[in-house]
Amino acid sequence: MKSFTFERVDSPAAATMAFTRTPGARFIAGGTNLLDLMKLEIETPGHLIDVSRLGLDKIEPTSDGGVRIGAMVRNTDLAADARIRRDYGLIARALVAGASGQLRNKATTAGNLLQRTRCPYFYDTNQPCNKRKPGSGCAAIAGFSRNHAIVGASDACIATHPSDMAVAMQVLDAAVETVDAAGETRSIGLADLYRAPGNTPQLETVLAPGELITAVTLPKPIGGTHIYHKVRDRASYAFALISVGVVVQRDGSGRVALGGVGYKPWRARSADAELPRGAKAATAVLLADAKATHENAYKLPLVERTLASVLAQAKG
């Protein structure tokens, strides 16, 4: 690991100001992704700003009947919150399908959204990878691509975003609240947070350097049956091959998003509209522009079959 200086801050303003003073610094929250990548020298910040004690650890009602989840709320606490379990069950389900009890006790809401891909070539510093080393090429495209993207990818990068929680939040129309060094705040719809890889896969979100996530907001509950189905290589403690998150209403209408297929949770309003006609119709819209490799083409039928199973389960 490269050496770094360390600073603990106690307010969001102090965090962004610390960043302004030390360009190249990084925020660290639970540390379960950043520290992992620092050990491998994939991330090499010269300065760390500990944002784990900013007081952003509350889950509060909003004036429009929704909730605001503090950026530092731990994954365990979010999954265990009574209101989240009752009104936003999809988020609790997605969280407990991810990582392990130990990791969820440390992982934060903001850190989970900003965790980086698990592409094995991104992790192997001996391999070319445009995301890790821009311009070096992509070892995955002609390589071991079983777990890579089938939608939204580019000739430069076919990595997927690994978060389960983000898939559930996408279904529920979450937005991310931020503050930058100038004290400016903004709210970004989760669908707009992640950038398509294009020719610059190293740029993963629309956040400016030093822009701090302070909260995630959810609109008022939409009711319905919430199901998160994760398909993985072992029954627990493994990342998704694909995952399907749905909220289905009694009349068969609903919403769907996919995990493990692209650089962000994959959702389309036009696919939601097809849900009453069944899995085949909705999948056809979601995966209309899909482009699979020889190794991950299995994901195409897997998405449709998993969605069919989830819709049958929702009918009861």
Place this chain on the structure above:
Amino acid sequence: MSVAAVSVASPSTVVAVPNKAAARPPTARVAFNVNGTAHDLELDTRTTLLDALREHLRLTGTKKGCDHGQCGACTVIVDGRRINSCLSLAVMHDGDMITTIEGLGLPGNLHPMQQAFVVHDGYQCGYCTPGQICSAVAVLDEIKAGIPSHVTADLTGAPTVTRPELRERMSGNICRCGAYSNIVDAIVDVAGGKA
């Protein structure tokens, strides 16, 4: 809190400064309590909690398996919660209460979970065992606290101690020797033997 309130600056605590002149890696001070004993350490900022426990405090009961959050051998209990000590910086634990396997119990005065692992043969080589035991102690507390798991059928109800619940909740602890079924027996025993 309101995001509008953040424009008021408050001073930040600089815990470590670069020491370019001496070309020594930056260090920082951290004070925490391990198994009832207070420690005040000056550490290279890169030191993980795991390395602080093993290399600096010589508490070698906590094991290093993968060093990447993938095996659970390094599990310790911090402020009542189990974490992977390999994926956490020691300097981020200022003021924390840390319990390691040595703090649960020692020979002659074993914690009920340690005793149950002995009775049920919950290990073979023993390398994963300290992490398994710390995890198991915390798992029973998590079920008591009503924290749901992937296999909890009713999200709004209270989870109970069942074998499927224990297997799922213990999945962050890998045992290369495959002592899993005896580990579950030991935990069931401590929980009251009803599962």
